[in-house]
Amino acid sequence: MPVFALPFPVIDPVALSFGPIAIKWYGLAYVAGLLGGWWYCRKLVAAERLWGGRARPGVDQLDDMLLFVALGVVLGGRLGFVLFYDLERYLARPQDIVQVWQGGMSFHGGLVGATLGLWLFARRRGIPAMSVFDLAATVVPIGLFLGRIANFVNAELWGRAAPDVPWAMVFPNAGPVPRHPSQLYEAFGEGILLFILLGLVVRAGGLKRPGLVAGLFGMGYAIARIVCEFFREPDPQLGFLFGTAGGTGGGLTMGMLLSLPLFAAGLVLALRTRREPAAS
Known part of the structure; x- marks a missing residue:
């Protein structure tokens, strides 16, 4: 046991x-x-100078957009966790798939579901899909921040052993290390x-280039997730996919693997914007 180890601030997850x-x-x-995200979207779509006349959802359409996103996040997040993180268990007990209150959500699955929901919303409303993707990408870091804080409160998805790090914590149910x-x-x-980066890009005219903000989000999230995965304990049912880990390096995790195509997709979107003139 090191000299310095912060006590975990136990907070009731409820x-x-x-009553029940x-x-x-x-x-x-x-x-x-x-x-x-809905509130921030209202501010963004109302700021004409950020768009340069580019078509986008109206303030009165954001309620529908929120519904499509919420359904996509929940359904995609759950199915993504089932497929990528614990398929064997759910094949044996398919009735557990609907028990979302027991936990088990995948960001990458939620992103796919949200993207599909946004595409359906854009198609239904006759709005360019890329405008909707850029708008949503700008606000996603709000939910990511709050979700990770909730993970901390729940004392789940804890990090790898760090006995020599002064700010390391002893998490409940994670052993004494x-x-x-x-x-x-x-x-x-x-x-x-990521919120600050995308905010700066938006204010520099990023929303005038279809796909730029969405592309930067994909690359930015992928980089942040891969870096953080070097400090995060892999999911126990999966472990490291290739190799072993020592300290904070080595071994590929599912989070890293799923982030690679996200980075590639983001890069393609961002590069495409270089061939198109920005809206004035």
Whole structure:
């Protein structure tokens, strides 16, 4: 046991309870992330100078957009976890797939579901899909930040052993070894840093180039996730996909693997914008 190890600030994962009904911080993070993104979207679509006349959703259409995104996130996130992270278990017990209250969501699956939902929304409303993707990409880091904070509150998805790191924590149910608070690393990288980066790009005219903001989001998230995966304990049912890990290096995780095509897709989108003139 090292000299320096921070105690984990134990917080009840249940935020509110009314008799048999319990509202958890994780569920509140999803709701707050969606509502926070909806509010920010209203500000963005109302700022004409950011778009240069480019077609985009109207303020009155954002309620529908929120519904499509919410359904996509929940359905895609759950199916992504089932397929990528614990398929063997769910093949043996398919009835558990619908038990989302027991946990188990995949960001990459949620992203695919949200993208499909946004595409359907854009098609139904006759709006260029890339405008919708750029708008959504700008606000996603809000939900990512809140989700990772909820992971920390739940003492889940903890980091790898770090006995010599002064800010390491001993997490409940993770043994006596101090570990990286990797949930907070992800909240900072995938949430705060990415939010600031995309905000700066938007204010520099990024929304006038269809696909630029969405592409930068894909690349930015992939980089942040891969870096943080070096400090995060892999999912116990999967472990490391290739090789072994020592300290904070070595071994490929599922989070890293799924982030590679996301980075490639983001790069393609961003490069495409160089061939097209920006809206004036």
